[in-house]
Amino acid sequence: MDSSKLKKEFTLTQWFQVLSILAALMIIIDFIIPGKVYTDPILNIKKERQQYYNAAGNSHSSYKVFTEREDFNVSGSFAKQIKDVEKITYSISPLFNEVNYYSLIDSEKRNVYSLRLVSGLALPLITILILLLAIRYKKRVEILSFVFQVLIIADFIYLLL
Structure with missing residues (x-):
């Protein structure tokens, strides 16, 4: 495999992780701030x-x-x-x-309604924890981190609608 292609894929993965962490932080902040x-x-x-x-x-x-x-x-x-x-x-x-x-x-x-508690606090916290573990143990939790990245983006879209 070409090293430039590998480097490009790696940066896309990193950007997706950063996007997921930012979405999780926004959801947590929205849940914590009373409004x-x-x-x-x-x-x-x-x-x-x-x-x-x-x-x-x-x-x-x-x-x-x-x-x-x-x-x-x-x-x-x-x-x-x-x-x-x-x-x-x-x-x-x-x-x-x-x-x-x-x-x-x-x-x-x-x-607090249970779905709001899971959607606004539990899922984002677990996602951040798993993504931080993914940085440390790259290949061991790759699939798990991807699943939670998809879940947090889906949760973000759910909250927007």
Whole structure:
């Protein structure tokens, strides 16, 4: 193989790693910075049954809160607490306009939806860790680092939409 071609491929790999780390850092910063906090009346709570079409035929319920400005998913336990409450406090992230946390108006406890926690914090942190390991152990984690680079770019695109 030509050494200039090998060098070009190596630099493309490095650029993709840098792009992935920057995307992961942007996602983490967006998750950590509280953004704008709103207190809105709850217009509706929608419960939706999600079914799996597999041999077990399992299902679960998902809950969505509708306010004047936003509609967002909440956990089942939180949805059950809302019944007597008229208002909800929530924070919108500055970069991706996602709901970072939500809480009842009279509660100090902040709740974070599990998908937002995975998408905004867990996946980017794991990606950065794996990419740093990839620098140290180049060939040993090459496939794993590529998979997480693709995942973080997909997560970035998901947050943009």
